[in-house]
Amino acid sequence: MSERMIMSWGVTEQGWRKGPWTPQEDKLLTEYVKLHGDGRWSSVSRSSGLNRSGKSCRLRWVNYLRPGLKRGQITPQEEGIIIELHALWGNKWSTIARYLPGRTDNEIKNYWRTHFKKKEKSPKKQRKLIKCQNFNQNFVNQQQEEQQHLGDDMKWAMMNTNVDHKMQDNNMGVMNPNVEDQCLPVMNNEDVSSWVDFLMDDELWGDLWNLDNQVATFK
DNA sequence: AACTTCCTCAACCGCTTGCAG
DNA sequence: TCTGCAAGCGGTTGAGGAAGT
Numbered sequence: 362m363s364e365r366m367i368m369s370w371g372v373t374e375q376g377w378r379k380g381p382w383t384p385q386e387d388k389l390l391t392e393y394v395k396l397h398g399d400g401r402w403s404s405v406s407r408s409s410g411l412n413r414s415g416k417s418c419r420l421r422w423v424n425y426l427r428p429g430l431k432r433g434q435i436t437p438q439e440e441g442i443i444i445e446l447h448a449l450w451g452n453k454w455s456t457i458a459r460y461l462p463g464r465t466d467n468e469i470k471n472y473w474r475t476h477f478k479k480k481e482k483s484p485k486k487q488r489k490l491i492k493c494q495n496f497n498q499n500f501v502n503q504q505q506e507e508q509q510h511l512g513d514d515m516k517w518a519m520m521n522t523n524v525d526h527k528m529q530d531n532n533m534g535v536m537n538p539n540v541e542d543q544c545l546p547v548m549n550n551e552d553v554s555s556w557v558d559f560l561m562d563d564e565l566w567g568d569l570w571n572l573d574n575q576v577a578t579f580k
Numbered sequence: 581a582a583c584t585t586c587c588t589c590a591a592c593c594g595c596t597t598g599c600a601g
Numbered sequence: 602t603c604t605g606c607a608a609g610c611g612g613t614t615g616a617g618g619a620a621g622t
Contacts, residue, residue, distance in 0.1 A: 381590070381616090403607065419608070420591065455610060470611070471589055 377406070377414040382421055386411055390418055391426050399427075424465045431463030435472050443469055 372378055382390075393409035399422055402415030411418060424430075435443070439461055446457040454466035454473075461469065 379592075400608085415607075416593090416609095417591080423609095424590075452611065466610075467590075474612095475588060 372412075376412070377417065378412045379417070382413075382425075386413065387421070387426060390421060394422060394426075424467045429463055430465065435464070435468075439464065440472075440476075443473065447473065 389409050389411050390405070390413075393405055393411075397405070397408075399405075399419075402419040404415075405411070405418050406413050406415045409418075413421075442461060443457060446460055450456055452470075454470045458464055458466040458469050
């Protein structure tokens with residue numbers, strides 16, 4: 362990191378230093394957390410001698426200094442998991458990150474944006490979007506038919522922030538296309554693999570659909 | 581070689597959530 | 602309940618480097 366870069370960032374109104382962290386700051390924060398544990402970030406910033414906001418300390422620790430973090434390229438396996446989980450939960454980066462040990466929400470978010478979000482305007486994407494729409498509509502129709510046959514046993518479940526807990530509790534992932542902000546059909550765990558198979562099909566891979574558009578489409 | 585454009589990712593911002601008093 | 606504070610989360614920004622012209 363250049364001196365010029367550090368100088369260009371300056372301080373906040375509260376007097377906290379901003380910008381890239383120096384190795385000295387990293388050392389201070391690491392040593393403090395080793396001694397006192399993480400959490401209570403506002404007191405970390407005061408007691409450690411760092412002239413950084415609690416927010417900044419937390420972010421630096423979580424995204425960069427925390428032990429067990431993986432550095433380097435996302436593997437194809439990890440990429441597959443990201444795609445699966447993003448199909449389930451959308452931009453719930455922290456939730457997705459829990460299923461990728463050593464990866465941070467920030468890292469996954471950045472990866473998604475750079476690898477999948479950027480190609481959203483291509484003609485391929487348009488075709489893919491239509492395919493997705495058809496797939497989802499068929500899926501919903503199919504579910505509704507099954508629902509009629511099975512009665513109340515197959516109900517749409519509300520998708521909310523506790524969906525991961527629901528999955529753990531019931532071994533079932535659920536999404537309700539009728540709920541605002543949700544865009545994908547109800548699916549259980551077995552369905553996820555078929556969904557991903559569908560995505561892998563044709564030229565969809567590497568040019569993944571833009572979920573933001575999907576949201577509008579399936580509302 | 582010089583310039584421009586694109587890509588990556590660390591870090592910030594602002595909003596939301598959770599919790600103690 | 603209500604309020605205020607701390608922590609967490611997702612979106613956005615911007616600097617540096619790589620790739621292209």
